[in-house]
Amino acid sequence: MTTKLFDTVLVANRGEIAVRVIRTLRTMGIFSVAIYSDADADARHVREADTAIRVGGSPATESYLNIENIIAACQASGAQAVHPGYGFLSENVAFARALKDAGITFIGPGIDALLLMGDKIRSKNHVSAHDVPVTPGIAEPELSDDELIDAAADIGFPVLIKPSAGGGGKGMVAVNSPEALPEALASARRTAQSSFGDDTLFLERLVRSPRHIEVQILADTHGSTVYLGERECSLQRRHQKVIEEAPSPLLEKNPDGARIRAEIGAAAVAAAASVNYVGAGTVEFLISDEAPGEFFFMEMNTRLQVEHPVTEEVVRVDGERLDLVEAQVRIAAGLPLGFTQEQVSLHGHAIEARVYAEDPSRDFMPSTGRLLRVAEPGGEHVRVDSSLATGLVISPHYDPMLAKVIAWGPERDTALERLDAALSRTEILGVHTNIEYLRLLLADPDVLAGNLDTTLIERKMPSMAFGSFGNTELVLAAALQLARQPVHGGTWQVPDSWRLGTPAVLTTTLEVNDKTITLSSIPSGTGRTFSLDGEEFEVAHLPGGAVSVNGMLRHLDTAFGNDSTLWMGHNGWVGSIGFLDREALLHRELATRDHPAGEASPEVRSPMPGTVIAVGISDGQRVETNQILVTIEAMKMEHHLRSPAAGTVDIGRLRVGDLVKANQILATLSYNTEEEEA
Template structure:
C-alpha cells in the first residue's frame, strides 16, 4: 500500500478520498487553484499544493503542475477522482513517466473507451449490444445530415469524446439537425478539445442503467451490480439508485455479464462503469464506459457495504480484488440526489458566491452526506455546481425514499440558490414512487415541478415570527436584557394608540406579499393578511419555528442570512425581507439591460447593435460552470449595445445587452 497519495481533484470526491486514505493510514496531499485556496478538501488534507490560477486549464487540467505537485510532496500515487484529468490517457502516461502510480485504468483502456465511436465498434466484438446509429470517423456536417435519415428520428447528436451530457443534443425532426450539430461541435470542442460527433437513435421511454465493474492486474474482473440513473435533465443525472428497480434476475445477470465482457475487451483495471439504455421492451444497449469512479458510487457502497475507493487503492497497489463475484454482498436499497448550486426557477442558472448557511442533514444509520463545502465557503464559477450528495439507505426502496425526503427537509443553502426544492418534488411524485420514470421523464414534467407556488399565509407568518423574534432578541441584548426598558422594544411604538407595521416579503418570482402587524399591550403582535387575521404567536428551538396560523399549529425550519430566508415545512420556499429603510434599485433601468448572472465566456453572440428583437429571441450563449446558458430577450425592443464578442470572458454583473424600448 502507498504511504502518500496526491488527489488531483477538488470538492466532495477529494474529501471522500481523504477520508478513506486516512482510515488506511495513508497521508494525503490536496491540490488547489486560487479559487479553492480555502476549500474544505484543502483544510482536510495532510498537505496542500497550489496548482495555479482559477481557470481549470491553468490548474486542475494542468498536467505538469499536477505532476510537479506530486513530486514536490513526495507522493507515490495520484488519485484523479472524477472529472478533470480522470479519463485523460496522456495524464496516465505522464504519471508512469514520472514514476507515479495512476490510480485508474491503463492509458490504453482510457483511449479505447474514451472515443464513443471506437468504443461501440470494440464492444460489438465482445458481443455487447449497441444502440443503432452512425459513427463514421471524422464525419463532417453533410455526412451527419445525410446519415440521419437512416438512423431515424428522434435521434441524439453526441460528442465522440464526450461525457456528462456535454456535447449532446436531442433532435426530433430534420429541421433542427443543423443547429444541433453546430451546438454540439462547439460545446464538445470547448469541453474535450475534440469536435468529432456521432449519431444514435433516441430510444423513447428508455431507462439509464449502469453497471459498476472492477478489475485487477491478476486477470480478475467482476461487477458490483447495477444502478438506475434515469432521472436526468439535459442528460445530466439528478437522482441515482441501487439496485435498479423493476429489473428481473435474468436482466441483471445479462447486463452484469455484458459489462464485464466490455471491461475485459480493453484489458481494464480498477473501477469503471458500463452504461446501458434499457428499452421498454426489455432489450438493453451499450451507451459508453466511464473509465473512472462515478459521482453516484455511494449507492453501490451502501447496498454492498464495500468502500470502492479502498478497492481502487488496493488494486492500484498491485493487490488482487478482495472478493470473488459470488461473494459480493447486496442488501436493501439506496437512493442519492445531487444537491447543486443552481436555480431551477431561473432556468437552472448556476449559483455562485458565499454560502451564508449550508445546512446539511446529520449522518447516521441509513443516512450519508458527501460534501466539499461548509457554511462560509464560497462557490466559485469556474467548476461544476455540485455542492453535496445526500444518500439514504433502507431495507426497501420506499424506506430509502422516505428517509431521503426527511434528509432533504433538513437541507438549505442560504446565500446561494440550490435545487433542493426540485429534488423534494421529484422524490414525492407518484411516477418516481411507482418507477414510472425514464430518461425523458423529468424534461416532460419539469415545468410543473419548478413552477412557483404562492407562499401560504402560514409560511409568511413563520418567517415574520422569526424576523420579529430576532429583532426583539437584538433589542434586548443591546440594552442589558432589561425587559422593563422602553428602549428594549424592537417594534414600532405610539402613545395612546396601537402601533402598526407592514412586513413586506418578496418571493423568488419577484411577487410581493404583505403582513400587517398591530402591536399589543403585552408587547406582541396581531397580524392581518388578505382577509385573514390572528395573534402572532410562536416558539423556537435550535432548528425550528412553530407558529399558529390559518392551517393550525405548524412547525417550520427557518434559516436566515440578513434579509434572505429559506423555509422548509409544509412548503419549501425562499423569501426576501424588503427592508423599508434599504435603498431600492431602479426597476425601470434594470428592465432595459441584461447583466451577466455569473462570470463566464461568451461562446455565441447572436445579435448586433440596432437589431430589432422579439421576446424570447436568442441574444447570447454564456458558458459557465461547465454548461452553456442561453440568454434570451425578456421583451420586444431594439439592441442599443452589446457588451462583448464571441470568445470574450465577462465578469459577473457585466452589462451584456441593453435595449431601447419597442415603440408602440
C-alpha cells in the same frame, strides 16, 4: 486489516468526491494531499487532507485542469500516486501520460484503455467487434455538421447528439426534427469543446422510453475482472442523472432478472476485458422497458462514478462491504482483487439523490452564494457524501452538485422512505437547492412503483408544484426579520414602532420572486399584527424558535445573508426574501421612471456570474421577441439570454470570453414603436 500501499496519495479533485477519497486514504493509513484553486482555499477537502497545495486560479482551466501545476504539486509533496476522482482530468490521456513520465502512479486504467474507451466513437465500434450490442447510429471521427445532418436522415428521427469525449450527459442533445438539428449541433459542439477540449460529435437513434442501466466492474493486473451488480440511473434531467439506485427495479421485478443481470454483467466484463482494463470502471447500457432482455452498449466510464455509493451499500464480498476507493488503490499498487465473481452477492436496496445548487422553479438555474447554515441528516442506514460547511462559498466556476444523500433498506420501499426522510432533514440555506424537487420525484407514483425511464422527469415536470411564498410565509419572514434585527444605538434604535401613546404603524418592504410587496404592522401582545392585502395576521415568537401565526405553530429554518436577504427552509423547500431599504427603493423607482407600464424591461441581465460563450447578434441589429442574444456558461451549463421584445439591440463591447457578474446588463433594447405603428 489493510496494508499500507503508498506512503502519499494526491487527490486531483475537489468537493465531495475529494472528501470521500481522503476519508478512505485516512482509513488505509495513507498520507493525503489535497489541491485547491483560489476559490477553494477554505474548502472542506482542503481542511480534511493531511496537507494541501494551491494549483492555480479559480477557473478550472487554471487549476484543476492544469496538468503542469498538478504534477508539480505531486513532486513537491512526494506523492507516489494520484486519485483523479471523477470529472476534470479523471479520463484525460495527457494527464495519465504526464504522471507516467514523472514516475507517479495513476489510480485508474492504462493509457490504451483511456484512449479507446474515452472516445465514444472508437469505443462503440470496438466493443461491437467483441459481440457487445450497440445502438444504431453513425460513429465516425471528424464528421462535419453537414455530414451529420445527412446521416440523421438515414438514421431517422428522433436522434441523440453525443460528444465523443467526456461524459456526465454534457453536450448530449435530443433532436426531434431536421429543422432543429443545425442549432443543436452548434450548441453541442460548444459544450463539448469547453467541457472536454474536443468538439467531435456522433449520432445515435434515440431509443424511446429507455432504461439507463450501468454495471460496475473491477479489474486487476492479474487478469481478473468481476462485475458488482447493476445500477438503475433512469431518472435523468437533460441527460444528467438525478436519482440512482441499486439493484435495478426493472430486473428485480422481472422473473428472468437474475439471468438478464448475468448476461449484462458478462457483456460489461467482455467490454472491459477487450481493452485489458485495469481498475474501477462502469459500462453503461440502454435497455428497452418492453424488452428487458435487449440491451445496447452506450459507453464505458473509465473512472469512479458519482453514484458509486449505492453499489457500495448493496454489494457484499463473502458477506463483507466493499470500499471501491480502497479497491482502486490496491489495484493500482499491483495487488490482486482477492475474490472471484462467485463471492459477490447483493444485499438489500440503496438509493442516492444528488443535491444541486439550483432553483427548480426557475428552470433549474444554478445558484451561487455563501452557505449561511448547513445541517446534514444522519441516522442508521443513511449516508451523506458531502463537502458542505457553513460559510462555504458556492462559486460559478464548478459543477453545481453539492452533496449526495444515500439511504439503504432491506427492500426498495424502505430505502425510498429513508431517503425521503433524510432529505427532509437536510438544511442548506444561502443558495437555492433541488431538495424539494427530489422529494417530489420520490413521491411520484411511477417512481414508487419502479416504473422508470429516462424521459419520466421530462413528462412529469409540467405538473410538479414547487413551493412558493404565500401570505403566511411573507408574514413569517417579516416577523422573523423584525425580531432578529441587530440593535445599534440602544433601545431607541429598535425597529418596533414604539412611541408614547398609540404605537405607530411600521412599514416593511419585501422583494419576493422579483415582485415588491409592502407589509404594515403594529405591536400586539407578545408579537405583532401584520396587514397584507386586507388580511390581518397575529404573529408571535415562541420558545425554541417556533412562530405562531393566528394561533398556528410554524417551524422554519432561517438565516440572514449580508445583503439583507432572509433565507427560509422547510422540509426541503428553500426560498429567499429581500428586505428593501429606502436607498434600494429609490434606486428602483429611478430605474423604472422612464419605463412605460406594462412594457417589457429593455435591459437583458445575466442571471448569474458566468462566461460569455456566444454572442448571436451585432450592435444595432434588429431583433425579434424571444431571439437568442447572448449565451453564457456557468457551472458547466449553457444559458441562453433572449430578447424580451422586438427592437434594436445595443450590446456595447460585449465579446465572447468576457466574464460577467450576476445582474450585469449584457444588452439593452430600443423599442421601435414608430416603425411598428407604421
